[in-house]
Amino acid sequence: MTGRDGGADLAPIGEFSPVVILVRPQLAENVGTTARAMANGGLFHLRLVSPRDGWPQERAWYASSGADRILDAATVHETVADAVSDLQHVYATCPRPRHIVKPVMTPRGAAAELRACERRSLRTGLLFGPERAGLDNDDMACADALIRYPLNPGFMSLNLAQAVLVMAYEWWMYADDTPPRTLMTNETHVATKGELENFMDHLIRDLDACGFLRNEQKRPGMVRNLRHLFQRGEVTEQELRTLHGVVSELSHGRHARRGGK
């Protein structure tokens, strides 16, 4: 697979980002989709322990959607012990840990620890077992802790790349500071209360002019209801200009029709 030139320009984002170790993977396609999932979450280092069909396999590159660099750099190992020999913390994914005395982490908890290890310049690894059987007891004895995904207990079936994606996603999210909710305003901005009040004045003036607010007793409540409606969400300055136009046009149209009668 030397001399490949395609694929995304991926590079190891951190020397101490966790190594993904696929133990006895069966399908080369799954190695490819694993590389894709790793790329999504900014992981780069991939190791394969005794892949069933040998390595390299062209099908992995086809399935990787451009994560070629990760596959190009992947290394092959005969045993789990060999694949983890230079690492300092190793986590093993395990859907149903039994009869093992070992710390069990959530993917989110593990991501926090992996990030802490990264800050301490410790080399870490994540073990994923073969598609059907999962990791065996000897594989898991090579790990410091197990990772168990808290998913719907009625339906735990997760394919290899999806298991890798969840960890890659949590790894990425730990360092991400995107606010949970923001408003895309592009060339405009969220309206100030003054801008909003300016529009409310326009609206009420025109509603007074057309007689919509003629009931003096109900007027304060009706005005307040309109105010509540427009205060509820974030309105942009651009949207207020549109609303000014809407009110003016409706009001002008009404006058024009009246004048034409």
Added chain:
Amino acid sequence: MTGRDGGADLAPIGEFSPVVILVRPQLAENVGTTARAMANGGLFHLRLVSPRDGWPQERAWYASSGADRILDAATVHETVADAVSDLQHVYATCPRPRHIVKPVMTPRGAAAELRACERRSLRTGLLFGPERAGLDNDDMACADALIRYPLNPGFMSLNLAQAVLVMAYEWWMYADDTPPRTLMTNETHVATKGELENFMDHLIRDLDACGFLRNEQKRPGMVRNLRHLFQRGEVTEQELRTLHGVVSELSHGRHARRGGK
């Protein structure tokens, strides 16, 4: 697809869990893997807007790994407007929102809002666009807010089922209270400080007996170092029993060898 009998015994976990709406999906396999990802995260309601190859498609069931019930219950709609007409909050996934004035949420932020809607008995929906093009501007105008996945900006390519999995995972995780780290101890328990001290006494007694701690000046520091080592992790009561055995056997073997000389 009536009369199907296979698949996992999935049921709608909540009447107000979000509806997954695939807009103009191209490949039936992706509808199947979407159902699988939904099942992982406890989502049940699936709607399809103008699936390219028609519906039902046998291939979807093959790809769903047993999430048949979700596919059996899926409904088909001609337009996005029709698919969302009975919903109260709609979120549209969108990798690169542009020129749209709309709240943008992270998957985690959206999951928190969806759970809040669930508690208020509001019907919610999640729009996912076609494989290649994504949602168009008219589709997005049907939504209250956009969801943007904060992934590696150098590699955003996520397939349909993986995009659904991330939302289903966050939905599930929001309500999950698994501790980030725990210790599986099965039939044993984390040792008390007294049990640990009992073992340390045994170890030090035998080390004194064999002369390992004969240097009176270094003795306190050596004992302290051993203490630090055994205090560092959570040791179980069962492991301490094993360690008692190890010390006794080593010590006994040494006496036996000496005696045999």
